[in-house]
Structure formats: C-alpha cells, structure tokens
Amino acid sequence: MAIVAKPTISIVYSFRDDDGKSATTEVMIQGATVPGNAVTFAAALAPLIAALSDATMTGYNIILGFAEATGVVIGASDIENKGLLLLGAANGVKSSLTIPSVLESVLQPNNQDIDQTNTDVADLLDALTAGLGGVQPCNISGSDLVLVRDTYKQNRRSHVSGRVRKG
Amino acid sequence: MALAARTMLARLWFRDNDGAESNCDVNLPAATDLDSALSFLASWRVMVATLSSATCFEVELFIRYVDSTPMTPAMGSSVLRHGVFIFGSEPSDMAIVRVPSIAPALLESSGPFAGIAIDLAAADVIAAVAALASGLAGVEPCDPFAIDLGDLVTAYKEQL
Numbered sequence: 001m002a003i004v005a006k007p008t009i010s011i012v013y014s015f016r017d018d019d020g021k022s023a024t025t026e027v028m029i030q031g032a033t034v035p036g037n038a039v040t041f042a043a044a045l046a047p048l049i050a051a052l053s054d055a056t057m058t059g060y061n062i063i064l065g066f067a068e069a070t071g072v073v074i075g076a077s078d079i080e081n082k083g084l085l086l087l088g089a090a091n092g093v094k095s096s097l098t099i100p101s102v103l104e105s106v107l108q109p110n111n112q113d114i115d116q117t118n119t120d121v122a123d124l125l126d127a128l129t130a131g132l133g134g135v136q137p138c139n140i141s142g143s144d145l146v147l148v149r150d151t152y153k154q155n156r157r158s159h160v161s162g163r164v165r166k167g
Numbered sequence: 168m169a170l171a172a173r174t175m176l177a178r179l180w181f182r183d184n185d186g187a188e189s190n191c192d193v194n195l196p197a198a199t200d201l202d203s204a205l206s207f208l209a210s211w212r213v214m215v216a217t218l219s220s221a222t223c224f225e226v227e228l229f230i231r232y233v234d235s236t237p238m239t240p241a242m243g244s245s246v247l248r249h250g251v252f253i254f255g256s257e258p259s260d261m262a263i264v265r266v267p268s269i270a271p272a273l274l275e276s277s278g279p280f281a282g283i284a285i286d287l288a289a290a291d292v293i294a295a296v297a298a299l300a301s302g303l304a305g306v307e308p309c310d311p312f313a314i315d316l317g318d319l320v321t322a323y324k325e326q327l
Binding site: 003007008015016017018019021022023024025026027028029030031033035036037038039040041042043044045046047048049050051052053054055056057058059060061062063064065066067068072074075076077078079080082083097098099100101102103104106120121123124127128132133134135136137138139140141142144158164165166167 | 168170173174181182183184185186187188189190191192193194195196197199201202203204205206207208210211212214215217218219220221222224225226227228229230231232233234238239240241242243244245246247249250264265266267268269270271272273291292294295298299303304305306307308309310311312313
C-alpha cells in the first residue's frame with residue numbers, strides 16, 4: 001500500500017446566521033503546500049472571507065488528506081463489526097473509539113471481548129493512553145486519554161449515504 | 168471574531184469488501200506541532216489497520232479553529248443567500264468560491280443588477296478577491312484539480 005498526499009488541501013470556513021442555520025465555504029490550496037504555510041494562509045484568509053458575510057464565522061478546519069495511490073484488493077471484511085474501545089480521560093470524561101471490521105483473531109474465545117493481551121491490541125492501547133511518537137491522544141476537550149475501561153466487538157448498522165453505505 | 172485552536176482530529180477511513188465505509192477518529196492536543204501530528208497519523212494508521220480486516224484507504228488530519236467568543240450574527244443574515252465568486256477564464260478551469268450570507272452592503276446599489284451583482288470596487292471584496300486570485304502569505308488557492316484559481320470572472324448573489 002502506498003499512501004500519498006491528496007492533490008489539494010481543503011480549508012473549510014463555517015458560518016452561522018441569526019436563524020441558527022449553518023453553512024460552509026471551501027477554499028482549496030495545493031496539496032504540496034507546507035502544512036505550516038497552510039495554517040498561516042487559512043488564518044490570514046479568515047478575516048477577509050468573514051468581512052464578506054453578515055453571518056458569523058464560527059470556525060474553520062484545515063484538512064490535510066492522504067489517500068491510497070493505487071487500487072487495493074479488499075479481503076473479506078465488514079465495517080459493521082466494530083472494535084469498540086471504551087476509554088477514560090484525565091478530566092474524568094468517558095471517551096470511545098471504534099475500529100471498523102475488527103479482526104476476529106484479536107477476540108477472546110467468547111467472540112466478543114477484545115483480547116487486551118494480544119500484542120497488536122496492547123500496542124494500540126498503549127499508544128492511546130501513553131502516547132505515540134511524543135503525541136498524546138486526548139478527548140475532544142483536550143484532556144489526555146489515560147485509561148482503558150473496556151474493549152469489545154459491537155455490531156453497528158451502517159446506512160446508505162449518497163451512493164455509499166457508511167457506518 | 169477570536170478564533171482559537173481546538174483539538175486536532177486524526178481520521179482514518181476504511182472500506183470493506185462490500186464497498187461500505189467507516190472511519191476511526193482520535194483527537195490530538197491543539198498544541199501538537201504539525202510534523203509530530205503527521206508523524207503520529209502515519210504510525211497510527213499502521214497500528215489500527217493491523218487490527219482491521221477492512222482496508223484503510225484514506226487518512227485525514229483536521230486542524231481546527233473555533234470562535235471562542237459569543238456569537239451574534241447580524242439581524243437578517245441568512246446562509247441561504249450566497250455570494251458566488253467565479254474564477255478562471257477557460258471553461259475547463261473555472262472554479263467557484265461561495266460565501267454564505269453575503270453582506271447586502273457589498274451588493275451593487277444601483278443599475279440593472281442592483282441587489283444582484285457584487286460590488287467589485289468595495290474594499291472588502293477587492294481584498295478577498297486579491298487573496299483568492301493571487302494568493303496570500305505565499306500560498307495560492309486552487310480548484311479541486313489543483314489548478315490555480317486565476318482571475319475573477321464574475322461575482323453575484325445567489326438565493327438558495
């Protein structure tokens with residue numbers, strides 16, 4: 001598998017009007033742009049775009065994307081079978097993460113609980129709670145993930161979204 | 168407007184052999200430097216993919232900023248009223264930037280296109296169009312095919 005930068009970086013500015021409705025505008029820049037320059041550009045463009053609108057700019061995302069360069073053959077799999085990792089953050093808030101199409105081979109004999117002694121599972125849980133390459137994952141409010149509460153397989157129904165089934 | 172960094176989001180996209188897609192998200196601290204975040208993303212992808220029988224076909228890093236002050240959108244603002252800015256001279260190179268709730272003050276106030284055409288002589292319009300057409304801070308906007316936007320062709324209000 002070879003993963004390469006997408007041709008463009010998307011910068012998506014979000015707005016909200018006085019009815020509470022939201023909308024976005026998207027500006028793209030070259031995918032080869034240095035990420036730091038993309039951040040500087042997005043910050044500089046924000047007030048210029050906001051000045052054109054009488055709605056409020058509520059924020060923006062800079063999306064750096066990378067994709068498979070070539071088609072890949074996908075083996076038997078089902079994204080509805082999630083590996084559910086229940087986590088806890090340092091601020092006491094619960095958090096979770098799902099792994100689509102979790103491998104049957106990392107489940108315990110009951111075919112439901114994820115085997116936390118499996119080397120690959122243990123490495124991943126360690127990365128979540130102790131960090132990876134100096135980066136410590138956190139919850140959305142920025143509190144470090146510090147403990148694993150439970151891990152098991154859960155089936156979650158997907159739905160058709162556009163022309164693709166997602167879940 | 169006071170936009171502050173919030174947690175980054177590392178997203179992995181998976182596809183199964185039925186073509187169904189699903190994602191795996193994890194947040195990273197807002198203060199993470201970008202090189203470290205991208206390095207994390209590369210390592211994280213391998214770790215998660217090892218535990219899945221689906222294929223990780225795309226990864227994304229969302230660098231997010233939010234307004235940290237109370238929001239007071241102007242009375243009469245409507246995101247259904249767009250400002251449409253069309254760039255590029257060749258039909259194959261044309262690209263559109265839409266701005267939600269274009270400020271009525273930026274529309275032409277007289278003439279046959281009053282209330283429809285965007286006033287290209289307005290200072291705010293000149294500044295934004297220059298940034299989009301010619302770049303800003305050394306970065307030039309482009310269309311989805313990575314072609315630079317080029318010059319503005321026309322700009323008008325679109326009511327959805």
